[in-house]
Amino acid sequence: MSPVIAWPRAALLPVTAAGLLLMAMPHAQAQWWKRAPVDFEECADAAEKAATKAEKTSALADCNAKFAGRRKPGGGYSYYDFLQDRTFDIAGPNPTPEEQKKIDTAYTAYLAKERRNNEAAEAAARQQREQQELQARQLQQVALRTEVARVPVPVERPKVQQTVGQRKGAPCAKSSFSCEWPRLSESLNDLKKLFNPPPSKPAKKG
Template sequence: MMLVSVHADAGWWSRAPVDFEECAASAEKSAASSEEKGKLLTACEARFAGRRKPGGGYTYYDFMQNRHFDIAGPNPTKEEQRRIDEQYAVFLKDQRRSIIAAAFFRKQQQVEQANAALEASGKADPVNIRLTPAPKRRARHLTVLPRPRPETAPHCGSDLLSVCNRSRMSAGVHDIKKALFGSFAKRSATDAHSVRAHPPAGAVRAAK
């Protein structure tokens, strides 16, 4: 009986681990060095995804979602894996919405801060608002011609025999002669015309 019991105990220890905890305990006992122990534990983690729960059963930690999922065995079944993937898709959608909402909120805060700064300063930002100058009109240049000046009589001085004074005296005598004799000649011509038109009575009788 004792031999059977020893062989039975030896068979129990030689069987493969059923979960991560048994695999880790086996690695702890069989590892000859810390380096070998690390390699065995890494192999246990790759083999078993679930971990034992204190009250029984297993739990699976999805580090992509930072969330634990309850599973029936040491590894999730196909149905459990499908449910985990569906939850991951929902998680990505929520993350995308959160990122968009956070970006929109930050942008809205920047706009509100800029508007508050503009209201506080009381003037617009000269960098963002540019005024287009009005086109300049070409000025018309007017050419001003010199005004003609009236001719002034030359200053002859006090010398009566100078050429200037003699010329002025000749012009004056000519004007006087024109005024006197011109009027007289005009009057004589008018009288002669009147005599021819109306001869005296004695002259008419003598002619007869």
């Protein structure tokens, strides 16, 4: 082989190696950026770098679907159960099976408590309605008695005292004209007999 021809081929080897290295470096960097996020906060930070608003919204939705927990300021994570409106402490970015079982047990107790509260509220409302109905009936009875009391009672007509001649043995008030008149009439008849004696009958002829 001629030395003149061999030299350019040998010089190309370092250039080729350098090109391959440059091509490999961006690929390595891309692999580092594609590392899966460990929790919601890291996932959300990556979503903020999305090129468009639509991509950002989609990426945040994926973060919510992947991670249920949220970082706590003092360390660890918390899980918010909107069904119970309550927050639970969890060790990692997602509840473990044991932690999920604890959350489900708490939800069962929450439902039982809500049912008891609803039953107590319904009983109290029913008792209040019954008391209101009883008071309404009592008020109606009072109003009815008041109306009856306002109606005037018919006055009985006074009994006319009967005279002695009309009813024998009936009590007669003293100095009453109806009682004194019969006696006065008898006295007047006696006086008339004294002053006007009846004519004597003629004697019968034998």
